[in-house]
Amino acid sequence: MNADQVYIDRVIAQLPLDAGLRTQVEMELRSHIAERVEHGQSVEEALTHLGDPIVLAESYLAAIPLIAAPFWPRAAARLIDAFGVLALVAMPIIAFVVLTLWREQGFLIPIAIIVTIFIVSILGALYPVIAEYRYGKTVGKHLMGLRVVRESGARISFGQSVVRQLPMLTQVWWIDMLFALFTDKHQRAFEILSKTRVVVAREEQS
Amino acid sequence: MSGRDDDRKGIARELKRGSLELIVLHLLSLGEAYGYEIVTTLTERTNGGLEVTDGTLYPVLYRLERAGFVAVRWETPQRGVPRKYYRLTEAGQEELGRLTHEWSTFANAMAQLLRQQPERT
DSSP states (O other), X not given: OXXXXXXXXXXXXXXXXXXXXXXXXXXXXXXXXXXXXHTTOOHXXXXXXXXXXXXXXXXXXXXXXXOBOOHHHHHHHHHHHHHHHIIIIIHHHHHHHHHHHTTTOGGGHHHHHHHHHHHHHHHHHHHHHHHHHHHSSOHHHHHTTEEEEETTXXXXXXXXXXXXXXXXXXXXXXXXXXXXXXXXXXXXXXXXXXXXXXXXXXTXXX | OOHXXXXXXXXXXXXXXXXXXXXXXXXXXXXXXXXXXXXXXXXXXXXXXXXXXXXHHHHHHHHXXXXXXXXXXXXXXXSSOOEEEEEEOHHHHHHHHHHHHHHHHHHHHHHHHHHOOOOOO
């Protein structure tokens, strides 16, 4: 792959999964690199003038104001995700287990239910980590018009996505959530720690 | 390099950053231009006193475009990559007037302050 394409890909990777913004920035960068090449410079020189791709992406994103997501839509998104996991994963597994074991191995049902709860807990914890890292939102956040970004507006890393969800593995997750009621940007404690935030996915951002 | 030199560079950088929108709007008031033209015109007209990197300029142009101060058009050559041209809008002209006034007021106040001699006792 060419150096300019690698550079552009690195810039684009920082931007939200938004066809409009990504396409515009890609076209612009391609055009600006070509301008310098047409004036006798090498692609490498052109890339040097553009600077660090992550800084450039964040400079573009700085033009888009971020609106902190209010507390209640966030809570609703969390509930939608929780019920989604229950309805789509837990209930079918439990129904299948009960119907299968009902007649001959009924004594296994409690064990199967415990195993199911364990699997659902793991999936419930993994789902937001993967969805927010990959797509910047879960189904609940999508339905509530929200998305997860870095403080700069760039896409979050996998590590940040993991740190965001750590309190969900503890008994004190609700204390973490309460922070969102009182902080300026409606951030949970672990969002402040992971330098991420949940924002309104507006028309021009998404 | 000493800390004082770093401070001076820091001040110059902050001043430039704060006035970048004014610089770009002013350059576009001279006529439509594409990105590389804006960079080179700035260097030429200030004898290199004011230089800006592409990585600093393009996000500013994007911000001005979003704000409606700059309009763009793409020109597609027969061969090669399409080129993006920027021009000032009416709102951009007004913004330029406002920023120019702000800058003049600030520069005059600074000049007035720095002209003052220490009082002798």
